Amino acid sequence: MTYPERPTAVEVHHPQPINTHPPTPLLPIQPGTVPAVASVVLPDGRIVTGYAIEPAKSEPVTHKHAVSRTAVNVALGGIGFAAVCGGLLxxxxxxxxxxxFVTQLITLAAVIFGGWIAVQVFGHRPTGSGTTVNIRKAVIKRNKFYG
Incomplete structure (x- = not known):
């Protein structure tokens, strides 16, 4: 297999843009907005020129709590639940x-009302027909009643 010969010189072509419309006028640039041009010398002696790029600034690190907020909220919820359970008990x-208490009141009312009804049914009636007999010592001799 044969290799092609190495070229001795490299041709560089710079493309030329074709403008179909007239160029736009340049706006004046404020002096603080144009970045500075920097040149760097490489170890082999070449010089590279370009705009200096500022390193990206990282956002400041926020202070992290030792215990997560979720853990604190869960713990407080547990404490609140325990307090509520005592109240529910x-x-x-x-x-x-x-x-x-209400059952005892109902029972007492039933006893009082039942007693009142019993007195009404079985109690003494001052005005009424019939004979009222109060027996204290009953003595019966020869079919005769001595009261």
């Missing part, structure tokens, strides 16, 4: 006691 105890 007291609330259920209160409701149970209130239920027992």
């Amino acid at each position: 007291m609330l259920t105890t209160f409701i149970t006691a209130l239920t027992a």
